Amino acid sequence: MYSITSSEMEFKNYKKFEYNFAGRPLVIETGKVAGLANGSCLARYGETAVLCCATASEKPRDGIDFLPLSVDFDERMYAAGKIPGGYLKREGRPSEKAILTARVIDRPIRPLFPKDLRNDIALTLTVMSLDPDCSAEITAMVGASIALSISDIPWNGPIGGVFMGLCDGQIVVNPTEAQRKVSDLELTVAASMEKVVMIEAGAREVDDDTMYDAIMQAHEEIKGLLGFINGIIAEIGKPKFDYPSGDLDHDMFDKIFDFCEKDVMAALDTDDKNVRDARMVPVKDAILEKFSEEYPDLPTQMEELVYKIQKKIVRRWLLVDKKRVDGRAMNQIRPLTSEVGLLPRAHGSGLFTRGQTQVLTVATLGTLSEAQMLDGMDSETSKRYMHHYNMPGFSTGEAKAVRSPGRREIGHGALAERSLVPVLPSEEEFPYAIRLVSDVVSSNGSTSQGSVCGSTLALMDAGVPIKAPVAGISCGLITDEDGSWDTMIDIQGLEDFYGDMDFKVAGTHKGITSIQMDLKVDGLTPEIIRQALDQTHAGRDYIIDEVLLKAIPAPRAEVSKYAPKMTTMKIDPDKIREVIGKGGAVIQKIVADTGAKIDIEDDGTIHIAAVNGEQAEAAHAAIAAIVFEPEVGCTYNAKVVKILASKDKPNEDIGCFVEYAPGKDGMVHISKICNRRINKVTDAGIDVGSEVKVKYMGLDKKGRMDFSIKDAE
Numbered sequence: 001m002y003s004i005t006s007s008e009m010e011f012k013n014y015k016k017f018e019y020n021f022a023g024r025p026l027v028i029e030t031g032k033v034a035g036l037a038n039g040s041c042l043a044r045y046g047e048t049a050v051l052c053c054a055t056a057s058e059k060p061r062d063g064i065d066f067l068p069l070s071v072d073f074d075e076r077m078y079a080a081g082k083i084p085g086g087y088l089k090r091e092g093r094p095s096e097k098a099i100l101t102a103r104v105i106d107r108p109i110r111p112l113f114p115k116d117l118r119n120d121i122a123l124t125l126t127v128m129s130l131d132p133d134c135s136a137e138i139t140a141m142v143g144a145s146i147a148l149s150i151s152d153i154p155w156n157g158p159i160g161g162v163f164m165g166l167c168d169g170q171i172v173v174n175p176t177e178a179q180r181k182v183s184d185l186e187l188t189v190a191a192s193m194e195k196v197v198m199i200e201a202g203a204r205e206v207d208d209d210t211m212y213d214a215i216m217q218a219h220e221e222i223k224g225l226l227g228f229i230n231g232i233i234a235e236i237g238k239p240k241f242d243y244p245s246g247d248l249d250h251d252m253f254d255k256i257f258d259f260c261e262k263d264v265m266a267a268l269d270t271d272d273k274n275v276r277d278a279r280m281v282p283v284k285d286a287i288l289e290k291f292s293e294e295y296p297d298l299p300t301q302m303e304e305l306v307y308k309i310q311k312k313i314v315r316r317w318l319l320v321d322k323k324r325v326d327g328r329a330m331n332q333i334r335p336l337t338s339e340v341g342l343l344p345r346a347h348g349s350g351l352f353t354r355g356q357t358q359v360l361t362v363a364t365l366g367t368l369s370e371a372q373m374l375d376g377m378d379s380e381t382s383k384r385y386m387h388h389y390n391m392p393g394f395s396t397g398e399a400k401a402v403r404s405p406g407r408r409e410i411g412h413g414a415l416a417e418r419s420l421v422p423v424l425p426s427e428e429e430f431p432y433a434i435r436l437v438s439d440v441v442s443s444n445g446s447t448s449q450g451s452v453c454g455s456t457l458a459l460m461d462a463g464v465p466i467k468a469p470v471a472g473i474s475c476g477l478i479t480d481e482d483g484s485w486d487t488m489i490d491i492q493g494l495e496d497f498y499g500d501m502d503f504k505v506a507g508t509h510k511g512i513t514s515i516q517m518d519l520k521v522d523g524l525t526p527e528i529i530r531q532a533l534d535q536t537h538a539g540r541d542y543i544i545d546e547v548l549l550k551a552i553p554a555p556r557a558e559v560s561k562y563a564p565k566m567t568t569m570k571i572d573p574d575k576i577r578e579v580i581g582k583g584g585a586v587i588q589k590i591v592a593d594t595g596a597k598i599d600i601e602d603d604g605t606i607h608i609a610a611v612n613g614e615q616a617e618a619a620h621a622a623i624a625a626i627v628f629e630p631e632v633g634c635t636y637n638a639k640v641v642k643i644l645a646s647k648d649k650p651n652e653d654i655g656c657f658v659e660y661a662p663g664k665d666g667m668v669h670i671s672k673i674c675n676r677r678i679n680k681v682t683d684a685g686i687d688v689g690s691e692v693k694v695k696y697m698g699l700d701k702k703g704r705m706d707f708s709i710k711d712a713e
Helices: 096-112 136-150 177-182 208-236 250-268 273-291 298-321 407-423 447-461 493-498 526-551 573-580 582-594 613-626
Strands: 015-021 024-030 039-045 048-060 069-075 119-129 160-167 170-173 185-191 196-206 336-340 348-354 357-366 385-390 433-442 471-479 485-489 501-507 512-519 565-570 597-600 605-610 635-645 653-661 664-669 691-699 705-708
Touching (some): 015 208, 024 136, 024 208, 039 136, 048 136, 069 096, 069 136, 096 119, 096 136, 096 185, 096 196, 119 136, 136 160, 136 208, 160 177, 160 196, 160 208, 170 208, 185 208, 196 501, 208 526, 250 273, 250 298, 298 471, 298 485, 298 493, 336 447, 336 526, 348 447, 357 447, 407 447, 407 501, 433 447, 447 471, 447 501, 447 526, 471 526, 485 526, 565 613, 573 582, 573 613, 582 597, 605 613, 653 691
Parallel strands (some): 664 705
Antiparallel strands (some): 015 024, 024 039, 039 048, 048 119, 160 170, 160 185, 185 196, 196 512, 336 348, 348 357, 357 433, 471 485, 565 605, 635 691, 653 664, 691 705
């Protein structure tokens, strides 16, 4: 029999690299697993482990004008010692958090691929072990950068990533789970050695200066990490493979640009997207008529060609002429309007319009039992506030069927959700589950920030007592090869498509609640970041004061008459069993009698929801009666429910039982019914069903509740 020796079991290409990353060990292992991928590594941070694999197709994909890159953050539930929920008991579609993490990693990586690369690129990041104190998101981002950098796939990396917190006013690098729970900031930054390439943040109204300082400190931390990664690349990095360029023929582009330049400029010079699209139709027809014979592949390349012609003109206008397509100044916001209460049956609704971008957000209030249950690797199991974003085809004038939400829709909904969370009231203040749906009914740039503004309107219209109104605004960027640049506020569609940045910031007057930065260049300098923060702050202040608060100055005093009426009460946890009853009989009867919906938490908190206040109060009273405990010396109205006769003396009674609260009985001894001696309860004119006043005397010698009628009188 053949046996494998220990030397044959060794991995010849195995390498291990270690780095102290924010006080915890970062270990990168290569050459041990996934050897058939173009580049791979097992990234360990603390006890978190993520397998990062980068693969590329041998040949480019035909007939496309974009980079076919896919980034998947693959959660394995065993990483957290959990078995997946549901019937199948296996991982299914990615969780919302996994999708958002994949987007966070995709955004800094994508701009660094060559613009003319058309090979399929797949980046698969599998979480195999999860240490709550060491972010799997950051571990995956670092591992992805290393896998791409050491592979033969053309890529202009590396980048590094770091997570920043703010605890007790102090900026913290890669905070632990305990620190994240009390942190006022959740900031993810990715950067190259020279520039910041991605910013994603959620914050509890953090001021601009603190946010800027946290970003700069993150960049300094990343520079040390990049030195470590560059050492790995120098030791085991592969040469990059050659590929056929998917770019347009430059001579063809120059010739057609000279032919149609003035016509395209005339077509673009309008603030109406529909007019612009209509003007471009005869221009395209003229190009095809003139050049189709000379360039047979022109019909299939027309969209990319027109895109690049428009891009060249728009970028020249912005950078050289300081001219925007719709005639605005660089720091000028499009016309704004807002309206609330559009839908009479909805609990709250708000329509926010910015130029040709319109977002209708609708708020629905429900019981806390309707909060979303989460089945993921981390400790979060539910959330009471949900925000969903939809962008149907008609919003851009496209004829396409409605489909389930894609990654973009999920990402935009999560961004708006993150923007509003810091101003929401607590469960104790407002015991409702809250769902917002932002439907984009017209789109010409910055719909995600339009949904933030629409959400503020809808929440206030629904009577949700938010702490402060939140507005969102985007800032664009245009750069030149010579290093010159300029920013512009409130970018519309063309400026987003042809510009270099979409820097989205939402917040209150007091501070920032969210940031998301999409970038098409190799990064931002500190000066660009500072100017973007200043411009967006001025923009959101203007929107809050001049638009949102003029539509609705404050949250409505009461929720809609169509919203459930909620009350909350607290009982002794030991009494929960009494409220539920055997087999749920007691609580089911309360629900049947009152029509209310009742949710009971383990700590004794009870949330009652009903169509109207009377039903809620009736349920509240019924529960209060069940858990009621009389106080010694206090007098209560009661009803005689039973007379207890003596077994030994047929002509005498022991006393009677009285119901002092619904379902609550106590004993009145015969000696405590009146001031004279009687043998029968009826001798005092009392019978079953009689209404009496009783005084609680405490517990008798046998530990039973003792009541007195004569002492009550």
